[in-house]
Amino acid sequence: MATEALTGPTASERMAHRAAQELRDGDVTFVGIGLPNLACNLARATHAPGLFMIYESGAVGAIPERLPVSIGDPSLVTDSLAVVGQADIFQCMLQRGLIEVGFLGGAQVDRWGNINTTVIGDYAHPKIRLPGSGGACEIAVHARRLLIIMRMSKRTFVETCDFVTSPGHRVNGKRREELGMPGGGPTRIITDLGVLDFDATGEAVLAEVYPGVTPEQVQQACGWSLRVAPTLRLATEPDASVLRLLREKLDPKRLYL
Amino acid sequence: MNKLCSMREAISASVKHGSSLVIDGFTHLICFAAGHEIIRQGIQDLTAIRLTPDLVYDQLIEAGAVRKLVFSWAGNPGVGSLHALRRRSEASSSERLELEEYSHFGLLSRLLAASAGLPFWPLSNYQGGDIARVNPSIKTVRCPYTGRELATVPALHPDVAIIHCQRADAEGNAQVWGLLGSQKEVAFAARKVIVVAEEIVPTELIRKDPNRTLVPGIIVSHVVHEPWGCHPSFVQGFHDRDNDFYVKWEDISRQPETYRAWLEEFVYGVKDRQGYLSRLESGLLDKLRAKARVCAGVDYGY
Numbered sequence: 001m002a003t004e005a006l007t008g009p010t011a012s013e014r015m016a017h018r019a020a021q022e023l024r025d026g027d028v029t030f031v032g033i034g035l036p037n038l039a040c041n042l043a044r045a046t047h048a049p050g051l052f053m054i055y056e057s058g059a060v061g062a063i064p065e066r067l068p069v070s071i072g073d074p075s076l077v078t079d080s081l082a083v084v085g086q087a088d089i090f091q092c093m094l095q096r097g098l099i100e101v102g103f104l105g106g107a108q109v110d111r112w113g114n115i116n117t118t119v120i121g122d123y124a125h126p127k128i129r130l131p132g133s134g135g136a137c138e139i140a141v142h143a144r145r146l147l148i149i150m151r152m153s154k155r156t157f158v159e160t161c162d163f164v165t166s167p168g169h170r171v172n173g174k175r176r177e178e179l180g181m182p183g184g185g186p187t188r189i190i191t192d193l194g195v196l197d198f199d200a201t202g203e204a205v206l207a208e209v210y211p212g213v214t215p216e217q218v219q220q221a222c223g224w225s226l227r228v229a230p231t232l233r234l235a236t237e238p239d240a241s242v243l244r245l246l247r248e249k250l251d252p253k254r255l256y257l
Numbered sequence: 258m259n260k261l262c263s264m265r266e267a268i269s270a271s272v273k274h275g276s277s278l279v280i281d282g283f284t285h286l287i288c289f290a291a292g293h294e295i296i297r298q299g300i301q302d303l304t305a306i307r308l309t310p311d312l313v314y315d316q317l318i319e320a321g322a323v324r325k326l327v328f329s330w331a332g333n334p335g336v337g338s339l340h341a342l343r344r345r346s347e348a349s350s351s352e353r354l355e356l357e358e359y360s361h362f363g364l365l366s367r368l369l370a371a372s373a374g375l376p377f378w379p380l381s382n383y384q385g386g387d388i389a390r391v392n393p394s395i396k397t398v399r400c401p402y403t404g405r406e407l408a409t410v411p412a413l414h415p416d417v418a419i420i421h422c423q424r425a426d427a428e429g430n431a432q433v434w435g436l437l438g439s440q441k442e443v444a445f446a447a448r449k450v451i452v453v454a455e456e457i458v459p460t461e462l463i464r465k466d467p468n469r470t471l472v473p474g475i476i477v478s479h480v481v482h483e484p485w486g487c488h489p490s491f492v493q494g495f496h497d498r499d500n501d502f503y504v505k506w507e508d509i510s511r512q513p514e515t516y517r518a519w520l521e522e523f524v525y526g527v528k529d530r531q532g533y534l535s536r537l538e539s540g541l542l543d544k545l546r547a548k549a550r551v552c553a554g555v556d557y558g559y
Contacts, residue, residue, distance in 0.1 A: 033335050056361070057283050058436045069500045070334035072284020074493050077435045078550060085437040086283060086308070087369060090362040095381055114386075118358075123391050125348040131338075133360035134309070134330030138382050164387045171385035179384035180406065255335075 009238050011192035012257050013246055014210060015149055016042055017238035019103070019190045022147055028052045029101040030094065030139055031062075033071040035149050036103035038246070038256050041067070045245055054093055056135045058083050067251050090135065094142045097182060102143030104136050105150050108161045111204050111224050113148060113168025113186035115140065116161040123163060133165045140166035141181045148189040152221040159224045169202025176202075193218045195235055196226075203227065208235040259427045260480040264530065267451045267479035268294045275324075276416040277304035279447065280313060282490060283438030284334060284498070288421040288453050289313045290486035290530040296320040297524060306415050308361050308439060312489070312506055315339040316524070318354060319516055325355035327413070329364045336503050340510040358392060359410065365439055367413035372445030379407040418447030420472055421487055423494060425454035426462075429477025432469040435493025444472045453481045455495050465557070483530055485542065496545040 009017070012035060019039035023029060025048040031040045041064070044051045053062045057072040061081030068076055077083055084092075093099060106115035107130050117136055121127030140146060150156055164171055169185045176185050186204075189196040194209035206218055207229045215228050238246065251257045262270075272278060272295055280288050292313035295303075305314050306327040311334070317323050319341035331339050345354040359367070362380055370378035379398060389395040389408065398409045420440050422431040429452045433440060444450045452472060457480070463470060489499035510516050527533050534542070 057285070058438070069503075070284050070498070072334065072436055074285070074435065074491055074497060074547075077493055083434075083436060085441060086361065086439050087365055087442055090365060095362070118387070121348060123387070126346070127348055129338075129343045129346045131332035132328065132330050132358055133388060135361040137360040137386055137388060138362045140386075141382055141384065164385070167385040174385060176385070180381075181384050182381065 006240050006243050009243060010257060011151065013238055013243060014235075015190055015192055016246065016256075017242055018195060018235055019147060019149055020046065021236060022188060022190070023048050023051055023101060025050045026052065027100045028054065028098055030054050030056070030099045030103070030143060032056075032103045032105070033068065034105070034256050036105075037068060038251060039103070039149070041250050042242070042246060045250065046242070054089070054099070056086070056089060058086060058089055060084060060093070067253070067255055069255060090138060094135070094138055097142065099139070099143045100145060102139040102146045104139060104146060104148055104166055106136075106148075106165070108156055108158045109148060109150055109189065110158055110161050110168070112170040112202055113146070113189065113198060113204060114161050114164045114171060115148065115166040115168065116163045118163040118165045120162055136166045140168070140183070142183045144184045146183065146186045148186050150189065150191060152191040152193050152218065154221060154223045157222045157224070169198060193221060197229065199227075205229050206232065208233040210235045210237060260429055260477060261427050261457065262479055262481060264290055264294045264453070264481050264483055264486075267481050268298055268300075271417045271449050271451060271479065272300055272303075274300060275302045276300070277306060278417045278419070279306045279415045279443050280419045281307060281438060281440050281443045282421060282487070283309055283436055285436040285438060285491055285493060286421040286433070286440070286487055287311060287313060287490035288419050288483075288486050289488060289490065290483045290533070291419045291451070291453060292317055293524045293533065294529075295322060296520070306413065308364050309334075310339065310342070312339070312503070315341045315510065316520065318342055318345060320520060320524070323354065325357065327357045327364065329359045329361045333503055333506060337507045341516065344513070357394070358388065359395070360388060363388070363395065363408075363410050365442065367410045368439060368442040368446040370410070370412035371414045372442045375412060377409045377411050379409050381407060383408040413446060415443070415447045417449045417451065418443045419451045419453065420444050421453045421492070422471070423454070423492060424456040424458045424462075425452050425480055426458055426460040426474065427480055428460065428474035429472070429480045430460065430463045430470050430474040431472040431477070432463060432466065433471040434469060437471065441471050444476060450477045451479045451481065452477045453483050453486050455484050455492055457482045467557075485534055486530055488534070488537070488545070494547055494550070496542070496547055499541070499545055
């Protein structure tokens with residue numbers, strides 16, 4: 001049987017694959033909808049079959065058989081280990097400190113990993129009204145490791161967020177330890193051009209690029225003067241088997257890819 | 258006591274001009290039928306409360322029923338924006354909606370405080386971010402045991418909570434399975450509770466499976482039997498989410514003209530939920546109806 005030649009990875013496929021690499025078998029993970037959800041299900045289908053997925057909607061130890069369109073899809077309930085109320089999710093799972101990995105995206109991120117999902121412009125008279133925090137603020141405060149997934153552009157990677165919905169490593173000059181945040185803060189920003197790590201001061205530093213991407217290109221898409229790590233790594237890209245898995249099994253309707 | 262009545266009766270007896278109101282549900286069990294009845298009755302000046310105001314809240318806003326929104330995440334999950342809300346909250350808008358904003362756990366904590374009969378609830382959150390800066394209701398307290406500074410939010414007692422459930426008896430003992438959202442906290446926080454059920458069952462059935470009762474009848478004032486009252490939202494074990502509708506809604510709601518036309522056809526243009534259901538495309542309900550996935554019973558013997 002002739003098999004169709006695979007086209008190269010799209011930006012979303014790169015990001016989902018690279019994010020999946022960050023997950024370890026057994027990690028208790030707070031899963032958001034969209035690319036984080038895809039990344040978690042990819043990790044579970046490959047190197048991390050024991051990934052423990054918790055959804056904000058109340059599903060604990062979920063193994064959805066279809067890709068959930070929303071964070072509250074009924075497929076998250078079917079075959080879950082437990083389904084609990086939202087008070088339990090936030091008090092007993094998140095604030096209790098059980099979450100190893102959280103995932104967030106947003107409309108804006110700055111060099112300290114602060115994220116804005118609330119408004120563009122002035123809060124009282126916004127240019128654009130965004131959905132708001134949801135659980136993002138508490139995930140940013142409490143998760144031991146936070147992964148940020150966002151496409152890069154000067155519009156999204158900004159010098160200063162218009163509104164800090166979810167705090168990163170440093171807000172208004174104060175470090176998260178001084179502010180009394182229990183979680184570890186952002187560990188990586190996974191983008192469509194490469195990966196940013198955070199240095200000891202809490203500042204994002206370009207650490208990886210995908211094949212064919214130059215640091216100059218990354219800087220072009222970043223709204224602040226981006227520091228580059230002394231040794232730049234090459235980001236891993238999805239191979240043919242991962243691409244097939246993503247396209248044919250995990251997201252056949254291309255909801256997120 | 259038999260509290261069964263129609264949706265029209267339950268809403269007109271409970272929801273007044275100026276009421277504060279929750280139609281709860283987290284993706285699951287969102288009672289669109291109740292929202293539409295409120296719109297038809299022309300009730301205005303509402304304070305609409307929910308962690309995740311979604312399409313039905315946006316419809317209430319578009320219809321002019323809402324003065325103020327208390328919320329933590331407002332959007333069409335996985336699809337896009339709430340356009341009535343955006344049209345009334347962005348800088349360019351002339352008729353502005355009042356917004357009071359928290360994170361999920363912040364707003365949930367307000368309901369936890371109210372349901373526990375306490376004036377406030379402490380939480381370890383909001384350090385450094387801007388949510389507390391723009392919301393003066395979020396304050397801090399110093400823990401008398403550890404000296405730690407904690408955020409606090411005040412108790413929130415909605416006038417009315419509307420809770421949809423899979424089954425209830427005529428007294429309002431309501432059983433829910435699948436995603437539980439904040440139904441329990443909302444019901445205990447509210448001054449008045451309307452239970453809407455897919456099925457009305459005898460009290461003996463409720464008693465046979467007491468662990469599944471989320472809201473006890475003693476706090477319920479009205480019980481409404483309204484099958485499919487949640488469409489396009491879902492009811493685990495009864496019907497799936499109408500995901501196609503949520504996607505289509507993005508286009509319908511983007512323009513005030515198409516939005517108005519939809520409200521005319523599906524809300525103002527019908528008498529009740531049966532009227533709404535009869536206007537849906539034929540075969541849709543069969544397509545959405547859940548496939549059986551029955552769990553073995555449990556032994557409550559002793």
